Amino acid sequence: DLLSLSVIEQASNAFLGNAHPLDLNYGASAGDRSFANALAGVLTREYGALTHPGSLMVTNGNSQALDFVCTVFTRPGDTVFVEEPSYFLAFRILADHGLNIVGIPIDEDGLIIEAVEAALKIHEPAFIYTIPSFHNPSAYTMSASRRAQLVALSLSHDFLIVADEVYHMLSYYEAPPMAFGTMIDSGTIISLGSFSKILAPALRLGWMQASEKLLEKAFENGVVNSGGSLNHYTSHIARRAIELGILEQHLMQLRQTFRGRVKAMDEALNSFLGNTLQWHRPKGGYFFWLALPEDMDADDLRSRVSDYEIGFQPGSRFSSRGELRHFLRLSFSYYNEDDIFEGIERLSRLIARAR
Structure with a gap:
């Protein structure tokens, strides 16, 4: 939309x-x-x-x-x-x-x-x-x-x-x-x-x-x-x-919509993963950057996402040295608030299974 x-x-x-x-x-x-x-x-x-x-x-x-x-x-x-x-x-x-x-x-x-x-x-x-x-x-x-x-x-x-x-x-x-x-x-x-x-x-x-x-x-x-x-x-x-x-009108719509999606993703993360992950609540842009427990590997998690029908980018892709393996990036730009809530719930099940 x-x-x-x-x-x-x-x-x-x-x-x-x-x-x-x-x-x-x-x-x-x-x-x-x-x-x-x-x-x-x-x-x-x-x-x-x-x-x-x-x-x-x-x-x-x-x-x-x-x-x-x-x-x-x-x-x-x-x-x-x-x-x-x-x-x-x-x-x-x-x-x-x-x-x-x-x-x-x-x-x-x-x-x-x-x-x-x-x-x-x-x-x-x-x-x-x-x-x-x-x-x-x-x-x-x-x-x-x-x-x-x-x-x-x-x-x-x-x-x-x-x-x-x-x-x-x-x-x-x-x-x-x-x-x-x-x-x-x-x-x-x-x-x-x-x-x-x-x-x-x-x-x-x-x-x-x-x-x-x-x-x-x-x-x-x-x-x-x-x-x-x-x-x-x-x-x-x-x-x-x-x-x-x-x-200008379209920009106003984007800001209003994305503000709601940031809030929805932040609340969902707190509900399902607040005791497991760390993150910075964005003030703009498209993304949440999540820190997993240091003994977890986001590349390994990503190999299992098909069972949960979710997607994310592992942190190693964003490293010029192939590091940051316990980080992952989520985007809220394409999904409405209900989909965001459902996606975070599925992510929490994936992480719980991997621990």
Whole structure:
């Protein structure tokens, strides 16, 4: 019910009703300026700081954007820092570019800066990949002070910060600290955003926000030179969704719905597994990150889920070192509150059987 065909239909009809044949042509390297203006308005409202349209470049979503960043700003053999844990599918993208991945531990305030400093004594990273707000998988949010410290380190040690801010707008109780997208004047930040989590993943539409110097380097890429805007047509649809107020209404619905699902999952966990597991109640995003007893292995549990018709991701997938085996990630984004309650009850039976 949150993947709304009517939203896309309204926006598509509004665009096509006033479209020009040239809208089907190649787009400018940065993307359509009208779209950039509309998106800048959204980011100004959501980030609480003025966003300049000229700081934005259209992408095919954050997965493609991360791949694009690797293509433009790294070479095989370079080192990149990631959070430990981090989004497991990002590891494959980094590995596809022949990059050396170094995991940096996090806590409830995000990246542990002392650990970054220690790693910088050994490595010279091309960039650090971070999911600063409502982190995947932990749901932690990097504090404002650590964001500032990380920017200072990027300047003193000459590395980029690639901030995957896909969950920043999905806050259910209080807004996270200022997005890295508001700090691009440092010249070391590339902020990635996407409509996948706030409108529909099938659109494959996102944006990259960076300084003029970094964007100029991105525009020199061969794919962009050849094909122009990375998602020209779909950006027109999203622009109309913004201009008609549809996106803002949809965001409000997402926040209200997900807030209820967070509450439902937290209550179910307390009812069925409160004496067995530990977790952090998320304030945004999609995920719960559960700590099992240390003698339990989530990979082993996952091999038995077919008997209970449930699913989760084991913690080892989110570790750059294959560790974190007594953790697992649950998503509340696809399930209503009754299904969440039933799923947690089944998970509790699986865990009880495995102990």
